[in-house]
Amino acid sequence: MPPAPDDRPGPSRNLAVDFCGVSRSYGRVRAVAGLDLRIAEGEVVALLGPNGAGKSTTLDMVLGLTDPDTGTARVLGTTPADAVRHGRVGAVLQTGELLPHVTVGELVELVAALHDRPLGVDDALRTAGIGDLRSRRTTALSGGQVQRVRFAVALVGDPVLLVLDEPTASLDVASRAALWETIRGQAQAGRTILFATHHLEEADTYADRIVLLARGQVVADGPVTELTGATRGRTLRATVPGADLDRLSALPGVRTAEARGEAVVLHCTDSDRALRALLSTGPSARDIEVTGADLTDAFLALTADPPR
Numbered sequence: 001m002p003p004a005p006d007d008r009p010g011p012s013r014n015l016a017v018d019f020c021g022v023s024r025s026y027g028r029v030r031a032v033a034g035l036d037l038r039i040a041e042g043e044v045v046a047l048l049g050p051n052g053a054g055k056s057t058t059l060d061m062v063l064g065l066t067d068p069d070t071g072t073a074r075v076l077g078t079t080p081a082d083a084v085r086h087g088r089v090g091a092v093l094q095t096g097e098l099l100p101h102v103t104v105g106e107l108v109e110l111v112a113a114l115h116d117r118p119l120g121v122d123d124a125l126r127t128a129g130i131g132d133l134r135s136r137r138t139t140a141l142s143g144g145q146v147q148r149v150r151f152a153v154a155l156v157g158d159p160v161l162l163v164l165d166e167p168t169a170s171l172d173v174a175s176r177a178a179l180w181e182t183i184r185g186q187a188q189a190g191r192t193i194l195f196a197t198h199h200l201e202e203a204d205t206y207a208d209r210i211v212l213l214a215r216g217q218v219v220a221d222g223p224v225t226e227l228t229g230a231t232r233g234r235t236l237r238a239t240v241p242g243a244d245l246d247r248l249s250a251l252p253g254v255r256t257a258e259a260r261g262e263a264v265v266l267h268c269t270d271s272d273r274a275l276r277a278l279l280s281t282g283p284s285a286r287d288i289e290v291t292g293a294d295l296t297d298a299f300l301a302l303t304a305d306p307p308r
């Protein structure tokens, strides 16, 4: 359920993540540039944005793996490093290999031993959907199984906050859906979940809220419906025999026109005016469809580089 607007994190709610004016540069690259991000406990938040937008750098700072150059980063009411040290944060990172020369069970046991109140190893493996892989060597796993082992490792400390950097990258469709069901179960069990993804439909399906990053800054933050509403534009699609794209793009209410096989697609500023104009100038237009902006449109519009 998306949170109601007045249900957003306020000072009275416990904040899992509280970033205020956070910046982080690597040499001359400003990976994160003045980021404000507050996530309440219990929220499921997707971090979206093009390659290089600063998602992993942001998650690395949540995990205390790197520090902000400026601004303040708090996690679960303390410093990120402290929250991680006390086992209150679990993570699946974008890079890094599993420890070799051990079995899956031994690896998860090792991690459990680092925590004060871990889950049982069998419990963590079962939740991650790999109860049958306990005695398998970590070097003898498929890509999807490796992701599930990483998930078990993230889970075994019984964390309040789960941080997942593209957890389903490189998984097939069925494995992705299965892992998301597992993650959703963890959200229902009350864990706070912050994940980065490039799959817009995953963000749409599994997050309460989407934070869209571009050039190290938040360019949009809210429930999916708010984001798609933010771009306003609607699309009108029709079959227009002998279509003249220049003439169509000059119609009132139309921003641009493009050909898609037999059909034309009109990106509109005002789809009602565009539809009336289309029918009055070309009565042979048929198979007309008007659709609202979808998440892909919103993503592209909101993350586009500003004109120079």
Ligand SMILES: Nc1ncnc2c1ncn2[C@@H]1O[C@H](COP(=O)(O)OP(=O)(O)OP(=O)(O)O)[C@@H](O)[C@H]1O
Pocket: 026, 029, 030, 031, 032, 049, 050, 051, 052, 053, 054, 055, 056, 057, 058, 094
């Ligand atoms: N260790 C590093 N040294 C130098 N530059 C870095 C380093 N890590 C990240 N960067 C740069 O910082 C910017 C943000 O990178 P980051 O990995 O946070 O992006 P991202 O949103 O996670 O991208 P992707 O979708 O490709 O995973 C990029 O320009 C990247 O090249």
Ligand SMILES: [Mg+2]
Pocket: 055, 056, 057, 094, 165, 196
């Ligand atoms: Mg990344």
